[in-house]
Amino acid sequence: MIKFWNKRVKLGVITEKPELEESLKKIHKEIKENVKKKFAGSLAIRMVDSGSCNACEAECNALSNPYFDLERLGIYFVASPRHADVMLVSGVMTFNMTPHVKEAYEQIPSPKWIISIGDCPMMQAPFEKNYAINAPVTEHLEVTHHIAGCPPNPVEIMEGFLEFLKKI
């Protein structure tokens, strides 16, 4: 274990320093302020995959790596819809997932919002509408904000959250 502590001291904090990237700094500050103002400091997100390729999930996971560390801004991915303020939907709303996605949404206590992520939920990805796909998601649920990209990278997702926070 002593090896690890040595390494840790040497490595220091690698979370992207605001002075490195001016734009990131701005996003961070604004997200933090908005979350504080509108969600009393903590915005809880329940991510639901309705048939994506797993790239959007990987990017959301990347948000918690030491470079981005989203939680310090007050945004959390939670384990249950009942703990959530926002449902984040990725994927093409497959026929098999549609009832489950709707049920997850019903389980979220009001007030609640939906953010869609990636090109799939809006049918802008290369996938074509067929029998197994119920997208666009807007036909089934009321989407407040959409984060475009295939997949959107972590910074774009953060920007998306900020836009959402400004919208409501």
Place this chain on the structure above:
Amino acid sequence: MRFIARFCKEKRECFEIITVYEESTKIEEISKESPRIKTLAKKEPSAIWFERKMQDDFGIIIEDAFDKRPLVHQERFPRDLHPLRKDFKEIQLQEAPYLQYKYEEISGDGVFQVAVGPIHAGIIEPGHFQFSQAGEEMLHLEVRHFYKNRGIEKMLEGKTLQEAKPIIERISGNESIAYQICYRDIYLQATKQELPLSLRKRHALLLELERTIHHLTDIGFIPNDAGFGAALSFASKLSEDARRKMNELTGHRFGFGAIDFENSFIDTASFHEWLNDLKQSVEFFEDWIIDIPSLWDRFDTTGILPLKKAVKYATVGVIARASGIAIDRRINPFYLEHGFSLASEVSGDVAARFKVRLAELQNSIVMMRNFLEEDDTKLEVTEIYDGEYQSFCESSIGELFMAIDIKDGLIERFFVRDPSFMNWQAVHIMMSSDIIADFPLINKSCDLSYAGNDL
């Protein structure tokens, strides 16, 4: 003779049932009026999903099957619809009345069922796990998937190979490069062309980079599921670095669209530098993690897949290698010349799968160094010939198999078997001696794809 895949093709006069083994392929023709086949699952247990899929997709009756439940079609899917038949043209289905799916369950005094999923507590893909429990002990697990079924096979029919590429890239985000390489091989077979060595090297480099990203993520998440979060912080930093390298090389963080026939410039100096850093970091990680006894207490003897079962279920990839099977699509002269060495363990538990990943990671770093070169070769692609083509690739999960039939320049039938499709069927065996709290750890140690499995 290792079983690889079993799938159906609709011809004008009949259905063809193709069974692919490692050394041979069997073709069986059955009539369209009464499409019936005998099950293979009594000899090859993992054939059962292929057969149940055929039953759903084509309406083929598996006469003596011990399991005739629907696989892809779920509770609300309209009955007696077979979407992969050529005469099926609907693009919007109405939900049918709910029909209960009968899970494999063990019953008895004090035995209870735990249903997990399809939506899980975390940022992961949907799938259902049904446990039969006696207290904490798992008596049985049924894995049920296909929630993410996007009808990819049908979607690609009637498209040209070029039109199909963006979709094939996006079947499974974690294995995008592997899918593209399978596609590339089929493309080259169809144009009767050879790939120049330098392009082959570039593609192999990207495949190893993808494997590196995936394994780095896993070596963080596996200890994290055993309650050791520091490993995740450490490894997710490395995997983010690797993902940024992927972005630098291909212009996309997941390498979508990266496999083409034109070599572009690579900044070899900075890449070498990054490889050196990564090598040191991985060595440090290994040295550090090996010294944490409480972690290995969770890893060792958890989720054992014995060699015999691993062979019986025709598992592939990391899982097979961790159980002592020497199987890897990279065992060929090209890879051996560039420093490939097979990672293998014998204990078949979580620890073995973790160690295989670590070893492969280190081997990938060696190989990436050998594949790296500055070059600007270009391959002019020529006309596509009709035919039936097959290809294989070793993705970060295991052996990927793809088959495409081309007729009049258009895709007549697209079939792909993700390594996860085989391995999911062996997951229930790993549960026999563990408690339910070990399940997330075991599941993560396999890290199988849901999207690639469901298609």
